Amino acid sequence: QKEVEQDPGPLSVPEGAIVSLNCTYSNSAFQYFMWYRQYSRKGPELLMYTYSSGNKEDGRFTAQVDKSSKYISLFIRDSQPSDSATYLCAMSSTGNQFYFGTGTSLTVIP
């Protein structure tokens, strides 16, 4: 069983839609949770960071962590064509080694 599972998509939505991206994990020791965004032919960039359970909001982006269910989500409101990218979840118990999901490819259609 993989440490982190993520639906690879691809996901295609119209501009303005709400997007929900999800990951599940098996290691209950994970406490640092991140979402990275990766544009084509670029390296990933940190989008959201959450420690332990709870919600975090940053503009159109909301990250949720449910440790009891071992489930994390990223919501994108009012999606824009510029949000078209691959989104990777990542998590760690210590902060040294992170385990990444396979990434979900998102296309926002104008």
Add this chain to the structure above:
Amino acid sequence: DVKVTQSSRYLVKRTGEKVFLECVQDMDHENMFWYRQDPGLGLRLIYFSYDVKMKEKGDIPEGYSVSREKKERFSLILESASTNQTSMYLCASSLYTGPPYEQYFGPGTRLTVT
């Protein structure tokens, strides 16, 4: 802005060749990482280093070695390249001290071994 640079964007090598991938960061970060990224498998950690001359194996170190002689530079070495090492290689760096432990990635090197 943190900048992580990798020596090549695209590289084609033959089976059995020794391959060097170089990574340089300019923000005095203690931690540096080498990943490979493959479709359906995501990012997998090959090696990481938390200090000069220190290294730790990641999840898939077989067939690879690393070198960190200076804080800003972390090299990945494929001693004898094989076709199953054809992949996208990503280097990253991060600060050692405390969360969020953000990793800054380079643009990647797409390596093809023929």
